[in-house]
Amino acid sequence: MVNESGTRRELGTLASFDGTDIVWRRIGAGDPVVMVHGSGGGLHSWQPVAERLADRYAVWLPARRGYEPSGPGHSPKTFADEVGDLKALIERIGRPVHLAGMSYGATVALHAAVAGLPVRSLLLWEPPLFAVGEQLAPVLDEFRDLSAKGERGRAGLLLAEKVARIPAALLEAMGASEPAAHESDEPDDSAGWSLDLESLIAEPADVERWSAVTAPTLLMRGADTWQPMPETLDRLAAALPHVTDVPFPGQMHFAPSVAPDAVAAEIARFLSVTD
Template sequence: MSSVIEMSESFASFESFESFDGTAISWQQLGSGPPVVMVHGSGGGLHSWQPVAERLADRFELWTPARRGYAPSGAGRSPKCFTDEVGDLRTLIDKIGCPVHLVGMSYGATVALHAAAAGLPVRSLVLWEPPLYAAGEKLTPVLAEFEDLTAHGDRRRADRLLAEKVARVPAKLLDLMDAVGADDDDPSDAPGWCRDLESMAADSVGVERWSAVTVPTLLMRGADTWEPMPATLDRLATALPHVTYVTFPGQMHFAPSLVPEDVAAEITRFLPRS
């Protein structure tokens, strides 16, 4: 227990670097071993990967940046595109000084794919449910509505909009979430969500393009995650030349937070220790 407490305390502080366009990117580092960069998803931040990272720190040197738009990192320019995210990762990897294993969660997994396709020095990829179906001009009106709702302080409706139009959560599950009456998300992540929607709106839904990613890749998903995620990931698994495809029984999109020990174990099995 004491070792977990010590590792949790190490996440309390952070450092920052200046990215390619002057945007300040904050990061935390934990553990020792081969370097692993862990990229969080939309609505996340420095602590998104913490439950998993704490279970990997005895084997790997873990770097967990807060992506641009998410405090304490800077907002960055608008509109954002995936090229900006790749530039931030390039700057971080240059700082680390050697090729890294790149781990991405949700939107962060899409960032990881773009980074590998752009030729960054990546030894392998670990991807948790990249939402590749959520892309294109159809998201532009979603962005406009989200900005309007958050500007008027209506975060509950804004979150429902994201769940329905971006994540495509089934209506029954959306109604259950409303019935539970969970607390509103921290409104400070609204700028990050806006920038992420900009990137997705400027991207395409084509999956075959990822056949150019030739590094070993671990692709993970929950068995109970709703469509169109499973069908999209099945196509991605077919497109990737060197893929290990793992499904977690009884889990949905939130497994890295709900069963971090299982996710960490799968990552440990996949990544080399040297």
Template sequence: MPSEIELSRSHGSIASFASFDGTSISCRRPGSGPPVVTVHGSGGGLHSWQPVAEHVADRFELWTPARRAYAPSGPGRSPKRFADEVGDLEALIAEIGRPVHLVGMSYGATVALHAAAAGLPVRSLVLWERPLYAAGEELTPVLTEFEELIANGDRRRAERLLAERVARVPVALLDSMDAGEPADGEPDEAPGWRGDLASMAADSPDVERWSTVTAPTLLRRGADTWQPMPAALERLATALPRVTRTAFPGQLHFAPSTIPRAVAEEIPRFLPRP
């Protein structure tokens, strides 16, 4: 009998597979061509790369998983570590059966770097604004406060805490974006955020370790994204041995959602063809 992954190759439906520890990981698979695996950021899911995927599915076989702890994938073990998500990617690549290009957004870009550094069969990396500075024990009190706010049912303040203390979004920008209380029926992303925070708190801010990543890497950012993101990306660029940089004029961290066609067009320009 064909596996769910095999069925998704022909039907493009949501499929799932068991990762190294038995965690169920769900993914979509649109398109055909060289395999590209997208890794979404914090507070994301199956939908995160969809706006971009629509513009490149005619050239690539896209695999768009929901990371562990983000529905409909399973919760995985706790506390989560980056090694767990590297294991998930390793299991997915084994299902695909050939080396892949990895495209990571924000936190997902960090996962992609860990995967490449671990020696997974990665042909190239396309990374969108990896939050290089969001790592280490300084995030432990943020995780504690986040858990307290979620336990008290204060989801709005919990999300604001993450934006201010982890993403370091300027307060004025946050105020202009404030959409009020989360609407009923919105997916509960607290388990995913909790796992991501635990991974970041246990990680290292050391940049030089990424010098072992030899895959060709495209670093992309919005030209108007707030500090310290641009400075952090510049430090990463100095550590990577094979790096290309590009910036999107007039854009912030959210460009993959606001200008998906322009973001998508950079992918086939960079990725090596067979």
């Protein structure tokens, strides 16, 4: 369908390799750009950036398995499952794509690239490659326990401290250091977070393996994002053979949401050169 502004929009569902329903939204027309959301996200996560690219590209926004309205899939989940879902979507699109990923979604994009999916370029926003390994297993157990008790504020704070490793001073400045009650109409993303943690627990901490990525890569980062993200991204930039490393002054991990104009402009600039 075409909305009042003339932008083409479509919402659809496809069955992935194991039958899991993956819901996607498409905005605009042109060369396809698939944008993969991070943990705690959904169809809305890349929307502000996608709207600013839709005059030049067909932007595809899938909801990853575990995140409504897509299906839950099986447990434990792995990054191979995420790659299988992207493979099904790219087959639905019918041509190679530019692949963007935000946070956890950027790690999914890296996996898709080395798995041989038809990816013309990678557009990565701060993949959290430090948040992996068996040390997250107790975090998953505690998160599930808090979620089962309905203590979503405490569960969210646990993720911020133990997975994202947001410094205490920043959490206090954000007003997140004390768990707050959630509004009843807020979506419950605990199922998706649990599945993402399963994948992260099984993930090795070998950043150098991403040297196998052959696609041109735009690595985006907030210049003010907290450690250990900057150190990890430095190592990733050194490993990637065809990388353009772009910091965003005055921004942190949340820039795709709070500064979509700047992020969309950088993506458009990179794609204009890559094309």
